[in-house]
Amino acid sequence: MKSWVTEELHADIHSRFRVKEVLFDNKTEHQNLVIYVNEIYGRVMALDGVTQITERDEFIYHEMLAHLPIFAHGAVKKVLIVGGGDGGMLEEVLKHPTVEKVTMVELDRTVIELSKKHLPMICGNAFEDPRLDLVIKDGCLFMKECSEKYDLIIVDSTDPIGPGEVLFTDNFYTDCKSCLEEGGILVTQNGVPFLQADELKSTLSFFKPIFAEATCYLATVPTYVGGPMAFGWGTDQKGLKDIPLDQLEARYKAAAIETKYYTPEIHRAAFALPGYVQKLVA
Template identity: 45%
Template sequence: MAHAKTWHEKLYNHFGQYFIIQEILYKKKTEYHEVIIFKNSRFGKIMVIDGIVQTTEHDEFIYHEMLTHVPIFSHGLVKNVLIIGGGDGGILREVCRHKDIKNITMVEIDHTIINLCQKYFPNHSYNAYQDLRLKLIIDDGLNFIRETKETFDLIISDSTDPINYGKNLFSLEFYWNCKRCLNKNGLFVAQNGVFFLQKDETILTYKHLKNIFYDTQFYQAAIPTYYGGIMMFAWGTDNIKLRKKNIQDIQLSINNTKLNFNYYNAKIHISSFYLPQYIINELNKN
């Protein structure tokens, strides 16, 4: 009996997760990234960029709902949104579900990723790229945020890990420029890795954001694809009231939109800001 072909993630030197490959759908180097897309019986289609799992067909909804709806419902009056990264279209899909949002700007460095995901992961974007509110810009995220004169109510950084081109989106310069581009009561959120395995990344982000925002915090979700514990989402704003909304206010906002979710709900929203003590201890040291 032939051995099944496996793929091994290379995010960590000391160990990593394996996936059994049913079929390789795409394997090529783009202008910026080495990309592999393959099928797995449990996770469906999986996209790998530069040796690291980026998204999967079957559990993407957790990540995309949490990185989108927690800040939108916390803010309550989002009209202008900037998405940096997010070429798979999942964040864009969730943002587009909010009909009160007027303008959506998305900046992605690699147009090939967008094309690949529309072909192999059509449900990620779910036709969101055709939304008339969208302005799509192909550019490096740091370059865009450094040069733009536009301002936003919400900035979502859906970057790769801080490796290669992703490093720019974890820099102090990037965070400062995001703050500069926020309207009054504006909110910045970003993926920040799995704390148990990427502690230094989270602590560095925490130090940077504490120098910039009045209210710096993290919230979390458990996402099977990003194994090793809970995934962290960075949060920065000058209006601490956005994080202090009670469950009744969040539920009322959800009810008013008439949206349904697969992971996110009002209780998850509130509880996601309660972190395990080992994380609190590390953050308090800094």
């Protein structure tokens, strides 16, 4: 590898990371996987030339996709994670003692094994938790065949290119909806809307016919250039995005977990969308 890695997600805007040390660089059965060390961001994972996660700021992404819907719901016991091979999402979900079972569906077993080896600061011991049901399978196929119901489904996918493309389709979201318990929530990774507007518009165009409440919320993750990141939000339980602050504070206190980004105040504010995102949602 060169001493610099260029982020290849956006054709006309590039960000670069200096490589201090390469830990892994090879093709898996499904994609090219690189794990390297950067002086500022720590350990970094990239798939097919696109940065997926960094040691320095992964907590923002994982906390907001995991804790926000869990605290909004208030009684999550069964969770399905589609993707998330680095284990960071799994680790955050399992912090909740009320969660009884987590099914995690990941296409690429190599991502999991290398994350356990090189990214233990992200996944911790999550893969050893007895509440985990790990399934190595295409997420789209799993959802099509799934007969189990979940309180929360988290789609922790790559961008809609390569293996992750099928996780941004109408059929996939419809299959997810059919696997939600009454009042369940579906949340998705939808990129940076300032640069990837079509990604968010497409997902919400599929959400609106099937969910009573379909919108997005935001969080700023420094690794991903272009401003705040959007997370799709779909549920048939209207009002879950508007849980009063005092209720969120009570649930957060009762959970007795430590977070570095998520707070009940941030939770409420995440649904306050700037004008250009409101237009995309509408």
